[in-house]
Amino acid sequence: TYANPIVERTYGWTVEEFLKLNRKDAVTPRQAIHDTALLEAELASAMRPDYDRAQVFRFESEQVRKDGSIFVAEVSTTFLWSEDDQPVGVIGITRDITEHKRVEQALRESEAFRRRVFDSSRIPIVVMDAATWKFIDCNPAAVEIYRHSSREETLGQTPPDVSAPVQYDGTPSPGKTRFYIEQALAEGSIVFDWRHQRVSGEVWDAKDHPMHFR
Numbered sequence: 001t002y003a004n005p006i007v008e009r010t011y012g013w014t015v016e017e018f019l020k021l022n023r024k025d026a027v028t029p030r031q032a033i034h035d036t037a038l039l040e041a042e043l044a045s046a047m048r049p050d051y052d053r054a055q056v057f058r059f060e061s062e063q064v065r066k067d068g069s070i071f072v073a074e075v076s077t078t079f080l081w082s083e084d085d086q087p088v089g090v091i092g093i094t095r096d097i098t099e100h101k102r103v104e105q106a107l108r109e110s111e112a113f114r115r116r117v118f119d120s121s122r123i124p125i126v127v128m129d130a131a132t133w134k135f136i137d138c139n140p141a142a143v144e145i146y147r148h149s150s151r152e153e154t155l156g157q158t159p160p161d162v163s164a165p166v167q168y169d170g171t172p173s174p175g176k177t178r179f180y181i182e183q184a185l186a187e188g189s190i191v192f193d194w195r196h197q198r199v200s201g202e203v204w205d206a207k208d209h210p211m212h213f214r
Helices: 006-011 015-019 029-046 098-120 140-146 173-187
Strands: 057-064 070-081 087-096 126-128 135-138 192-197 203-208
Touching: 006 015, 029 057, 029 087, 057 087, 070 098
Parallel strands: none
Antiparallel strands: 057 070, 070 087, 126 135, 192 203
């Protein structure tokens, strides 16, 4: 049995103290049940002739420090094998991923907030693929202003599909669209007046503000 000195920084126990612990002492009760089931399943798999002995199985685990605090870890384990091809032990590496999980959660919350702002905005917003010009996302305000029956009807459309045939200077909308898209890609953000057209044929004026997100 071996543990490296890093366990003291990770768990708070000295190496000597850590080696005297039961495996369940350093995890939460719920995690202990999960780990036991996982180990039994993996041991059963290890009995198969085709089992890959170099296989490393990874899982997230709720670990417990000496002071009782809990942290989330990524555990990577593999079996030790005897000369007669039997699993006789386990090598495990534990990596504290608490901060990583915190960042993941913050990103999820940030994305949820962004989505709420996007969906609730009264300003029509569409997200366009710069390569194909197709709308790949939109908010309810965009669906409403184009007089589409659903979000799905808006998605896949392109700027010329929702524009009047020609713009104020007489330029056909497809050519003018390309001009403004290239300008937005080069400058990052532009504003211009534009003649849109609904499914009914009704033409309406707008001030468009495309922004390029990298």
